[in-house]
Amino acid sequence: MRATIVTVGDEILIGQIVDTNSSFIAKSLDKIGIGVHEMLSITDDRKHILNTLSSLQDKVDVVIVTGGLGPTKDDITKKTFCDYFEDTLVVDEKVLAHVTQLIEGFFKRPITQINKDQALVPSRCEVLFNQVGTAPGMWMEKGNTVFVSLPGVPFEMKHLIENAVIPTLISRFDRPYIVHKTILTYGVGESLLAERIESWEDELPEYIKLAYLPSPGRVRLRLSARGTDENQLHEGIREQVEKLQLIISDCIVGYDDGETLEVVLGKLLAAKKITLATAESCTGGKIASLITSVPGSSAYFKGSVVSYATEVKETILGISPEVIREHSVVSAAVAEAMASQVQKILNTDYAIATTGNAGPDKGESEAEVGTVFIGIATPDGVFSEEFNFGQPREKVIDRAVIKGLEIIYKEITKNL
């Protein structure tokens, strides 16, 4: 089975926004054995949309279109989509009730005609109900091709892909079995990791493919097995993961595709009833923000002191001005004092602290741009590590956040 992903929107074609939807959809299709043949981004132009749809009909099995379903005048995808199937727009009562509830119930505003029009759908379409927004998804078929239209707002698109499009594709089409396994690694770069697992990779059987998915500070390895015997695929993947564990056990932190370090860490903290706090300077609350992005984090995360100004390190965290004067605000001594103090004040088992210079200029301290000290307080003491994460600012902050989570994760697992 082959698919084409079409993104509609002038804002993409003038480079104002980067299309991340197509990548998400491609990944989701790939996981269920549907290969993406092409991705297209086209203008908010009726003829352009019609020509594109007709050029894809009978050429691929599935066409997924995102964007242009909003309520404003430049959003013409729905009307055009409907015209392509020579259908007419009708009100979907369930969608109308939902839109009314959203506008009047949540937003406390009188509903307008523009809002109500969000509930219009082609009369023959299968509505993909959008619980998290006002624009419904639409599933239509013409010739040998399924056409799906989805809103372009990323979280609405994701919701519909995961809860409507993928389950429907799975239930209606025969596809080869495909089994994926993701191995989440931290702390080793892509090329070094590739070298360590080279001989294992060379000996992978033909039906198992390996992909490297690197992002700052971490690499996900994805094994994909395709074939007709599902049990054999699972068994083959299991064998390979076991072999891999012998080689890189020191940097594997998880196996779930959606697992990120904050999720893995959260599970560990919840299971072991360990509490955590952070004291953040250069990371400005981003470690706390990432930890609390995980549902249920209130079970193990107590809070953070974002001591961005030096005086806050003194007043709230109670770090002595002498320590700061003697060592400078970006120093191992201050990172360790911040970690110890926030651990004490918030009464937690562990604490992470950051102090550094994210740039672009040198701040109050004399530390080079990119310098970050990460302090870790444990039940047995405190330590710190020094890093230089280079630049730009954004990268320094992100790498300090990930490194902080990585160090605390390793420290806690080591002590278990």
Add this chain to the structure above:
Amino acid sequence: MRATIVTVGDEILIGQIVDTNSSFIAKSLDKIGIGVHEMLSITDDRKHILNTLSSLQDKVDVVIVTGGLGPTKDDITKKTFCDYFEDTLVVDEKVLAHVTQLIEGFFKRPITQINKDQALVPSRCEVLFNQVGTAPGMWMEKGNTVFVSLPGVPFEMKHLIENAVIPTLISRFDRPYIVHKTILTYGVGESLLAERIESWEDELPEYIKLAYLPSPGRVRLRLSARGTDENQLHEGIREQVEKLQLIISDCIVGYDDGETLEVVLGKLLAAKKITLATAESCTGGKIASLITSVPGSSAYFKGSVVSYATEVKETILGISPEVIREHSVVSAAVAEAMASQVQKILNTDYAIATTGNAGPDKGESEAEVGTVFIGIATPDGVFSEEFNFGQPREKVIDRAVIKGLEIIYKEITKNL
């Protein structure tokens, strides 16, 4: 003039990486008045590449292809590109000298045949010399179309676009003028905004186009004027912006394309020497993280107390347990107490506080999932507003963050 951007690479079509190159190229072309008609991402497949090139010839003026110029087996773009023009590959001596210098001089490795092959180019092509990498760019023409092939490594692609492709296009082609203006609005949803400016939008002259670019809590409006008289375009845009200001002055916060609310707020705080702190519960440090993502934020942002656990609201912020017991932790009283206390403790002019239930389950409080109270402390007092941001968790947090910044921005500008 119209262009199509083509990205070659299986890694994009399986969703492994997001294509950011096309967006950069589109923005660069748009600035010089070349409209991008389509973006395509295609597989590393000879026939797919050949079919794509031939389908674009004489349809658009410029085709820019990125990717597939690397040294490994799956990089077939150069050979295929050459075949499309029925040309043969020859060694470019200048490129060979550069590659040799990079490998032997910089990386200190013996040069291999694979490295040397990077200096092969179609005999009739115009070489776009790549100072920052080993793969040269190539400029060819066929029929009425210019075909440019560039490496896919983002910084190499950017270097060649800025230093070779754009200057060459400017020098060889007459193009229309194009003038853009972005208006950043906050606090009014897309559909409500559309209604308020409907009659203005209907009366826009033909040569000025309007686009809505919504993201949670904010909408950017983009006006684009095209024509032959640059002064007239600027004048036309200026007139329309003036008319628009009369209609929605209450929700316009800025005019720069790259401007976000945290940047606009930061400029205001820095200019007026106003200091700010946050006390965050449900937003978990994300307001602080956003504020400190702006370079120079240490001039006005002192810090944050992320009081995720109820006890932290009591111990560090000093909120009385009675207030929490009486009103519950998700309440106007607690939001206001948090704001006042963090303003006092961190000694700032203003403070933002959040307490709410981001879900997915009800937490310690009885508040509905999605309920958020935002407290604002000013030099003159304290107030709060209640919201329900629905679900999922991610959206509740993001909307609370944006709403917090929006309220404080309006409050400060009101008091000026």
